[in-house]
Amino acid sequence: MYILACLAVFFGAYLLQITMISAFYHRALAHESLVLQPWLKRFVAQSGMWFTGLDPKAWVCMHRMHHEHSDTALDPHSPVHYGFFGVLRGQLRSYERTLVRLAKGDPAYTSKVADLDFPTNWMNRHRLWGLPYVAHFLVALAIALSTGFWIMAAGYWLGMMSHPIQGWLVNSLGHAVGSRNFNTPDNARNNTLAAWLIFGEGFQNNHHQYPASAKFSYRKTEVDLGYGLCLLMERCKLLRIERATLIPSPKKKSPETFIGEPVTENR
Ligand SMILES: [Zn+2]
Numbered sequence: 054m055y056i057l058a059c060l061a062v063f064f065g066a067y068l069l070q071i072t073m074i075s076a077f078y079h080r081a082l083a084h085e086s087l088v089l090q091p092w093l094k095r096f097v098a099q100s101g102m103w104f105t106g107l108d109p110k111a112w113v114c115m116h117r118m119h120h121e122h123s124d125t126a127l128d129p130h131s132p133v134h135y136g137f138f139g140v141l142r143g144q145l146r147s148y149e150r151t152l153v154r155l156a157k158g159d160p161a162y163t164s165k166v167a168d169l170d171f172p173t174n175w176m177n178r179h180r181l182w183g184l185p186y187v188a189h190f191l192v193a194l195a196i197a198l199s200t201g202f203w204i205m206a207a208g209y210w211l212g213m214m215s216h217p218i219q220g221w222l223v224n225s226l227g228h229a230v231g232s233r234n235f236n237t238p239d240n241a242r243n244n245t246l247a248a249w250l251i252f253g254e255g256f257q258n259n260h261h262q263y264p265a266s267a268k269f270s271y272r273k274t275e276v277d278l279g280y281g282l283c284l285l286m287e288r289c290k291l292l293r294i295e296r297a298t299l300i301p302s303p304k305k306k307s308p309e310t311f312i313g314e315p316v317t318e319n320r
């Protein structure tokens with residue numbers, strides 16, 4: 054029973070954090086495939102850093118650069134250039150560089166996020182990027198000291214702060230190992246393991262072909278749990294899904310799908 058409770062706490066924290074990054078940072082802010090309620094957008098802009106330890110504006114900037122330069126030397130985290138395990142360090146370095154360049158007002162970076170009407174988080178402007186990590190550690194410590202449930206406390210902290218591992222799995226597996234539905238010009242792949250673990254984010258090949266789609270799955274056998282979260286939040290009136298840009302179903306191919314005609318074999 055205790056272990057089940059620990060798993061529930063881990064999963065709850067994981068869900069909170071993945072909703073913030075995958076649904077709000079990625080699908081809503083970076084690609085505008087979701088339209089958030091104005092209050093929710095403000096909440097994400099102001100509080101996202103506390104939940105994830107990642108600056109929403111810097112994350113979006115780096116991610117848009119990834120799409121623009123996918124798997125080239127300018128990609129902030131491509132396994133083609135950093136190596137499979139080197140992505141872990143590469144993505145951290147690129148994120149730090151993005152924060153510094155945005156703070157210095159480098160047009161090469163600020164122009165990528167000119168549409169975001171909020172600044173980088175005050176913690177990052179004052180070099181206090183570690184505060185969320187300390188805060189979540191203190192919450193975990195409070196759970197442990199008040200209840201004696203140390204494993205549960207560890208589950209909470211790991212669930213909230215697992216984004217570097219998630220990012221690494223998506224960025225490395227999703228661009229090195231897996232099948233391809235579309236002949237994208239990069240090495241983007243659909244990795245089922247990364248897709249299950251990180252709520253649809255592993256379908257990088259589908260996503261690079263249709264970046265403006267809130268749904269990352271294409272075939273019936275592909276499951277995008279993150280899109281399920283989006284549908285749920287839409288029902289709760291927290292956001293609206295942009296349906297005009299949704300990835301088409303394989304049976305209803307529109308003329309625009311010509312460029313990304315599904316390939317017959319998995320490479
Ligand atoms: Zn990608």
Ligand SMILES: [Zn+2]
Nearest residue numbers: 084116260264
């Ligand atoms: Zn994207």
